[in-house]
Amino acid sequence: MNQTSQIDWIAVDWGTTNLRVWLMSAANEVLAQHQSPKGMGSLTKDQFEPALLHLIEQDLDPGKKTDVVVCGMAGSRQGWAEAPYLTAPCPPPSVHQATSVSGTDPRLSVYLLPGVKQTSPEDVMRGEETQIAGMLSDTPSYDGMVCLPGTHTKWASVGHGEIRSFQTFMTGELFSLLAHKSVLRHGIETGELDLEEFRHALRQIAKEPSALAAELFRIRAKGLIADLSPTKAFSRLSGLLIGAELAAIGHSAETTSSIVILGEDSVAQAYKVGLEALGLSSTCISAGTATLRGLILAHASLKEAAQ
Amino acid sequence: MNQTSQIDWIAVDWGTTNLRVWLMSAANEVLAQHQSPKGMGSLTKDQFEPALLHLIEQDLDPGKKTDVVVCGMAGSRQGWAEAPYLTAPCPPPSVHQATSVSGTDPRLSVYLLPGVKQTSPEDVMRGEETQIAGMLSDTPSYDGMVCLPGTHTKWASVGHGEIRSFQTFMTGELFSLLAHKSVLRHGIETGELDLEEFRHALRQIAKEPSALAAELFRIRAKGLIADLSPTKAFSRLSGLLIGAELAAIGHSAETTSSIVILGEDSVAQAYKVGLEALGLSSTCISAGTATLRGLILAHASLKEAAQ
Numbered sequence: 001m002n003q004t005s006q007i008d009w010i011a012v013d014w015g016t017t018n019l020r021v022w023l024m025s026a027a028n029e030v031l032a033q034h035q036s037p038k039g040m041g042s043l044t045k046d047q048f049e050p051a052l053l054h055l056i057e058q059d060l061d062p063g064k065k066t067d068v069v070v071c072g073m074a075g076s077r078q079g080w081a082e083a084p085y086l087t088a089p090c091p092p093p094s095v096h097q098a099t100s101v102s103g104t105d106p107r108l109s110v111y112l113l114p115g116v117k118q119t120s121p122e123d124v125m126r127g128e129e130t131q132i133a134g135m136l137s138d139t140p141s142y143d144g145m146v147c148l149p150g151t152h153t154k155w156a157s158v159g160h161g162e163i164r165s166f167q168t169f170m171t172g173e174l175f176s177l178l179a180h181k182s183v184l185r186h187g188i189e190t191g192e193l194d195l196e197e198f199r200h201a202l203r204q205i206a207k208e209p210s211a212l213a214a215e216l217f218r219i220r221a222k223g224l225i226a227d228l229s230p231t232k233a234f235s236r237l238s239g240l241l242i243g244a245e246l247a248a249i250g251h252s253a254e255t256t257s258s259i260v261i262l263g264e265d266s267v268a269q270a271y272k273v274g275l276e277a278l279g280l281s282s283t284c285i286s287a288g289t290a291t292l293r294g295l296i297l298a299h300a301s302l303k304e305a306a307q
Numbered sequence: 308m309n310q311t312s313q314i315d316w317i318a319v320d321w322g323t324t325n326l327r328v329w330l331m332s333a334a335n336e337v338l339a340q341h342q343s344p345k346g347m348g349s350l351t352k353d354q355f356e357p358a359l360l361h362l363i364e365q366d367l368d369p370g371k372k373t374d375v376v377v378c379g380m381a382g383s384r385q386g387w388a389e390a391p392y393l394t395a396p397c398p399p400p401s402v403h404q405a406t407s408v409s410g411t412d413p414r415l416s417v418y419l420l421p422g423v424k425q426t427s428p429e430d431v432m433r434g435e436e437t438q439i440a441g442m443l444s445d446t447p448s449y450d451g452m453v454c455l456p457g458t459h460t461k462w463a464s465v466g467h468g469e470i471r472s473f474q475t476f477m478t479g480e481l482f483s484l485l486a487h488k489s490v491l492r493h494g495i496e497t498g499e500l501d502l503e504e505f506r507h508a509l510r511q512i513a514k515e516p517s518a519l520a521a522e523l524f525r526i527r528a529k530g531l532i533a534d535l536s537p538t539k540a541f542s543r544l545s546g547l548l549i550g551a552e553l554a555a556i557g558h559s560a561e562t563t564s565s566i567v568i569l570g571e572d573s574v575a576q577a578y579k580v581g582l583e584a585l586g587l588s589s590t591c592i593s594a595g596t597a598t599l600r601g602l603i604l605a606h607a608s609l610k611e612a613a614q
Contacts, residue, residue, distance in 0.1 A: 077531070085532065122528040152490070152524055168528070169520040170489070177484040182477070183459070209517035210554035213476040217459055221429040221475070224384070225392065247517040 006031055007059055009067040011295035012052070014074035015127060016041045016151075020291075021055050028296050032059065040073035048080035049104055060107045068110045069095060069299045071291065072127035075112035085117035085124065089164045092116075092133030092294065095302040113298055116163055123168050127291070128154045131262055134293030135285065136161060144258030145249075148287070149267045151176070155249055169245045172267070178216065178237060187223035188237065189230035193270060197232045199277040201239030206247040206278060215240050242274045250278060262287040313338055314366055316374040318602035319359070321381035322434060323348045323458075327598075328362050335603050339366065347380035355387035356411055367414045375417045376402060376606045378598070379434035382419035392424035392431065396471045399423075399440030399601065402609040420605055423470055430475050434598070435461045438569055441600030442592065443468060451565030452556075455594070456574045458483070462556055476552045479574070485523065485544060494530035495544065496537035500577060504539045506584040508546030513554040513585060522547050549581045557585060569594040 008026035012019070017039035023032040038051040052068070060066060075083030083099035098111035115126030128148045136142060136158070143159040151173050156166040179188050205215060219236050222228035228236070259275060259282035261268050268284050275282045315333035319326070324346035330339040345358040359375070367373060382390030390406035405418035422433030435455045443449060443465070450466035458480050463473040486495050512522060526543050529535035535543070566582060566589035568575050575591050582589045 117528075117532050119532070122525055122533050124528045124531055167521050168524040170485075170523045171520050173489050174481075174520060174523075177488055178477075181484055181488060182480050206517075208555075209519070210513075210551055212516070212519060213478050213481060213548070213552050214474050214555055216477045216481075217475040218429055221424075221431045224431055225424050225426070226429050241520070244517055245520055248515075248519075248521055 007061065007066065009069065009299055010056060011292055011299070012068060012070040012072075012074070013127065013130075013291050013295070014048075014070050014072040014079075015039050016073050019051060019055070021052070022292055022295075023056065023059055024296070024299075030292070040076065040079050045080065048074060049108075052108075053105065062107060064107070065109045066107060067299065067302060068108055069098070069113065069295050069302070070110065071113045071130035071295060071298075075099065075114060076126055079112075080110075081112060083112040083114040085115050086129075088116050088118045088166060089162050090116060091162050092129045092136065093298070095298045098298070111298075111302070116166075118165060121167075123166055125154055125156075125166060125168070128156070128166075129163060130294035130298070131287060131290040132156060132158060132163060132294070133297050134290035134295075135260065135262060137293050137297050142258075142260070144260065147259060147261045147271060147282070149261065149263050149271050153245065153271075167249075169248070171241045171245045175237065175241050178241075179234065184216070184219055184233070184237065187220060187228065187230055188233045190234050191231060193238060193266075193273075194232050194235040195273060197235040198239040198270065198273065201236040202243035202246070202274050202277050205240045205243035206250070209244050209247045212240060212244050238270055239274070242270060246271075246274055246278055246280075250280075259283070260285060262290055314368065314373065316376065316606055317363060318599055318606070319375060319377040319379075319381070320434065320437075320598050320602070321355075321377050321379040321386075322346050323380050326358060326362070328359070329599055329602075330363065330366055331603070331606075337599070347383065347386050352387065355381060356415075359415075360412065369414060371414070372416045373414060374606065374609060375415055376405070376420065376602050376609070377417065378420045378437035378602060378605075382406065382421060383433055386419075387417075388419055390419040390421040392422050393436075395423050395425045395473060396469050397423060398469050399436045399443065400605070402605040405605070418605075418609070423473070425472060428474075430473055432461055432463075432473060432475070435463070435473075436470060437601035437605070438594060438597040439463060439465060439470060439601070440604050441597035441602075442567065442569060444600050444604050449565075449567070451567065454566060454568045454578055454589070456568065456570050456578050460552065460578075474556075476555070478548045478552045482544065482548050485548075486541065491523070491526055491540070491544065494527060494535065494537055495540045497541050498538060500545060500573075500580075501539050501542040502580060504542040505546040505577070505580065508543040509550035509553070509581050509584050512547045512550040513557070516551050516554045519547060519551050545577055546581070549577060553578075553581055553585055553587075557587075566590070567592060569597055 007023050011022040019036045019038050021034040034055040074080045081101045093114045101110040116129045117124045146156045148154040153169045157164040261284045314330050318329040326343045326345050328341040341362040381387045388408045400421045408417040423436045424431045453463045455461040460476045464471040568591045
């Protein structure tokens with residue numbers, strides 16, 4: 001592929017485990033898309049530019065500087081360069097608040113978007129703010145909660161175009177550690193949820209969240225002495241972890257108003273089913289396009305400023 | 308060492324990660340002690356006997372059969388042979404309830420002590436019942452809770468010489484996974500507890516246990532934006548996990564009466580400090596000798612029966 005004549009700018013979502021790149025036209029059409037496992041977690045400071053160039057070099061116009069707008073962990077202290085956090089409450093960051101990376105290849109002009117922090121209670125996000133910006137570009141007057149399921153699931157309270165406050169749960173990482181690295185791994189088979197088991201465990205822990213560490217071991221005990229199947233064990237584990245999270249979120253009165261889940265995969269679906277089991281309705285929308293839309297928005301503000 | 312003339316029987320504590328062996332005289336003096344990392348978790352069925360013989364063969368009397376009394380995971384389904392569980396409420400098992408391993412070396416007569424299960428709610432223990440037996444041999448009329456800190460901490464309600472009921476918490480394994488394998492590992496240094504931080508986190512989560520997964524991530528956030536030190540991060544993690552467990556245990560009215568902690572190491576001390584922070588007093592006693600005492604008791608019942 002050679003699209004150099006048309007490439008106007010480059011959008012990048014650079015997380016801990018993945019690097020995703022979109023080559024964009026001036027009309028914000030996606031001309032090509034690349035992905036690599038070279039996430040922030042596997043790179044030292046001087047490996048970011050080569051990792052990016054490896055994906056885009058063939059398509060770069062040597063005669064001009066191309067804007068590269070990056071969100072995610074590449075802007076963390078351990079990343080390419082540190083893009084200091086904005087502080088919530090705040091609107092999602094625009095490119096004017098981005099950190100320009102100096103000393104890059106002359107064909108590139110790289111902007112690292114900042115993450116958002118909250119000082120009390122302490123919390124941080126990097127990348128999710130761009131997804132929220134993307135979502136708000138469709139529904140600018142949205143007022144309610146946004147759930148962003150993932151390794152570290154975020155719940156953001158959003159309104160008047162701002163991220164008012166947010167809270168991060170280690171639910172996804174806990175699931176992964178428990179299902180694959182703990183004693184529970186002997187009796188767990190991940191796959192499709194047994195919804196009845198999932199709902200039962202979820203409601204149970206939402207009623208008594210302090211029982212979590214005991215109910216986790218009970219999955220093992222049920223496998224040993226009550227023939228709990230590996231699929232049910234997986235469903236119980238999901239139900240307990242998501243249930244404990246929803247119990248905490250349920251304390252926030254706002255959740256009764258409006259909940260958007262940014263995601264449509266099986267994990268996002270599990271959150272939706274779990275919320276329903278607790279009597280809360282929600283809507284799943286695509287997270288994949290939200291990030292790109294957020295990056296497009298950030299780049300648009302750069303173009304406006306240049307005019 | 309050659310103690311064969313005096314060795315009367317052999318006591319074995321065979322856990323998931325360790326194998327501990329005591330060579331015993333007829334008067335129940337410890338003649339020698341051996342330890343190896345060949346726990347149940349690293350062995351297949353046919354590797355148990357060689358692992359044991361490797362430690363004791365030089366000391367065996369070829370002219371007689373020596374009794375070997377084993378507690379712990381060697382009696383599990385994945386162990387040397389399955390020693391079916393007793394069902395609580397029950398006294399700790401005696402050797403008459405043990406499973407004899409058939410087809411062993413002619414110099415050995417191996418007894419695997421059963422573990423204890425509970426059917427509602429489901430729970431299991433293997434090895435702790437022998438520690439409880441050892442403790443009860445000193446204080447037969449004890450009535451109250453026994454806490455056995457470990458990878459999977461057990462809380463047993465004990466009275467009239469019986470294990471009435473018990474509950475297992477994955478607290479130790481959660482700590483280990485979070486401190487060493489999760490995103491928190493970047494900002495954690497295990498070592499001595501910062502007691503103020505530990506108590507603060509413990510009281511906080513005991514008040515609102517559902518916040519656990521959020522407070523876990525907050526350790527990371529505090530490290531990034533509020534300069535939480537690695538030692539304080541370690542202390543917070545301990546406080547959150549033990550605090551959530553104690554919140555669950557606190558629901559049981561019995562805890563207000565009497566609590567014995569079987570252990571004297573830093574983890575046992577942390578439980579003691581944690582209980583104090585919640586207004587509950589407890590006593591730490593040595594766990595190391597409790598296991599051996601429990602095995603001696605089991606072996607004594609074997610000798611009585613033979614007379």
